[in-house]
Amino acid sequence: xxxxxxxxxxxxPAPGPETTRYGGNTPAVxxxxxxxxxxxLDAGTGIRRLGAQLSAATTRVDILLTHLHMDHxxxxxxxxxxxxxxxxxxxxxxxxxxxxxxxxxxxxxxxxLFPVHLRDLPRVTCHHVPRSKFDVGPFCILTxxxxxxxxxxxxxIEGDGGVIAYMxxxxxALCLRRGQWPGREWxxxxxxxxxxxxxxxxxxxxxxxxxRCVGWGHSSYRHAFEFAAYVGAKELVPFxxxxxxxxxxxxxxxxxxxxxxxxxxxxxxxxxxAVFEVGSx
Amino acid sequence: xxxxxQIILTRQLAGYLSVPTFLVDPNGKLLFYNEPAEILLGRRxxxxxxxxxxxxxxxxxxxDAEGRPIQPEELPLMIALHKQRPACQRFFIRALNDVKRxxxxxxxxxxxxxxxxxxxxxxxxxxxx
Numbered sequence: 001x002x003x004x005x006x007x008x009x010x011x012x013p014a015p016g017p018e019t020t021r022y023g024g025n026t027p028a029v030x031x032x033x034x035x036x037x038x039x040x041l042d043a044g045t046g047i048r049r050l051g052a053q054l055s056a057a058t059t060r061v062d063i064l065l066t067h068l069h070m071d072h073x074x075x076x077x078x079x080x081x082x083x084x085x086x087x088x089x090x091x092x093x094x095x096x097x098x099x100x101x102x103x104x105x106x107x108x109x110x111x112x113l114f115p116v117h118l119r120d121l122p123r124v125t126c127h128h129v130p131r132s133k134f135d136v137g138p139f140c141i142l143t144x145x146x147x148x149x150x151x152x153x154x155x156x157i158e159g160d161g162g163v164i165a166y167m168x169x170x171x172x173a174l175c176l177r178r179g180q181w182p183g184r185e186w187x188x189x190x191x192x193x194x195x196x197x198x199x200x201x202x203x204x205x206x207x208x209x210x211x212r213c214v215g216w217g218h219s220s221y222r223h224a225f226e227f228a229a230y231v232g233a234k235e236l237v238p239f240x241x242x243x244x245x246x247x248x249x250x251x252x253x254x255x256x257x258x259x260x261x262x263x264x265x266x267x268x269x270x271x272x273x274a275v276f277e278v279g280s281x
Numbered sequence: 282x283x284x285x286x287q288i289i290l291t292r293q294l295a296g297y298l299s300v301p302t303f304l305v306d307p308n309g310k311l312l313f314y315n316e317p318a319e320i321l322l323g324r325r326x327x328x329x330x331x332x333x334x335x336x337x338x339x340x341x342x343x344x345d346a347e348g349r350p351i352q353p354e355e356l357p358l359m360i361a362l363h364k365q366r367p368a369c370q371r372f373f374i375r376a377l378n379d380v381k382r383x384x385x386x387x388x389x390x391x392x393x394x395x396x397x398x399x400x401x402x403x404x405x406x407x408x409x410x
């Protein structure tokens with residue numbers, strides 16, 4: 001599998017000369033299998049450019065939404081395949097106790113917030129993510145609800161002999177007991193991330209920022225590193241960068257944490273455009 | 282395998298409460314009780330550990346105001362488990378440190394966003410006689 005980051009920013013787009021390397025677009029990640037099958041993880045503003053770069057031969061795209069906060073769906077209306085009658089677009093997302101996924105997405109994809117109704121799109125189908133593993137083409141996908149306000153899932157994607165765990169918005173530190181990680185059955189997201197080859201994980205805050213934002217559903221760099229170590233991930237990509245963190249600050253946060261922790265796994269910066277090969281070549 | 286996030290967060294919440302709280306899985310297996318419940322029940326959770334419903338529903342020897350034993354299926358937490366509805370009741374227990382306590386217990390089932398049954402939780406309130 002190949003994963004390419006098209007949007008890595010959390011909360012709100014943050015374009016500007018100070019964010020050119022890490023990028024200003026909100027979450028969107030393209031995962032391609034060797035046979036050409038595609039998954040798109042989240043539909044933040046990065047999905048616009050992602051959509052423009054898809055092959056003309058594409059006939060199906062599956063979009064896996066972690067949740068419906070604006071930064072994860074804002075790009076949906078600007079994703080060209082949803083208007084293309086030759087492409088089947090399947091949108092997967094967490095169920096809620098109140099309304100089906102389509103009705104909740106329609107709150108955004110309808111006037112006055114957007115000129116086009118979701119129901120008028122030619123070949124778009126919405127699905128609630130199953131509570132057990134499911135297959136999309138060559139991908140075997142496991143989801144579970146994770147620690148973040150409102151129904152929010154993480155994804156474990158297995159394919160081509162590799163595993164990608166995608167947990168863009170996740171606060172596993174709420175599971176800590178007196179600062180210690182409890183047994184694995186008490187850690188949010190453990191089953192999704194265990195032994196992943198690539199873990200794309202929330203790292204929105206500094207330690208000081210996290211102290212002011214406990215319960216908001218995000219992680220500090222320290223917590224992302226600790227979680228990666230706890231689950232035995234082979235490579236961590238800090239993700240969902242705070243919009244106030246510029247390139248220089250993100251470089252510093254990453255290098256400081258690596259120096260402090262000396263992780264036993266690889267760490268790569270979550271920059272827009274970064275590409276990761278996972279599984280058998 | 283990790284517990285559902287609703288159970289993880291319920292345990293986490295219980296850890297921050299002064300209200301005695303008792304958490305079980307869908308089969309009734311005791312998963313956790315918090316420090317205030319440890320005081321009421323007379324033993325630390327680390328010492329009791331997980332416990333099947335058959336054990337926790339009898340080990341505290343619950344009795345009613347007239348001293349009659351309460352059958353396990355009549356306990357609020359068992360009602361929340363088996364009938365999947367809230368239940369509340371006053372009764373006496375004999376704690377594991379042999380102290381008799383008068384409790385009001387409220388129990389609720391825990392259902393996920395799609396209605397899936399994930400377990401139940403009981404809150405204890407000690408009554409002053």
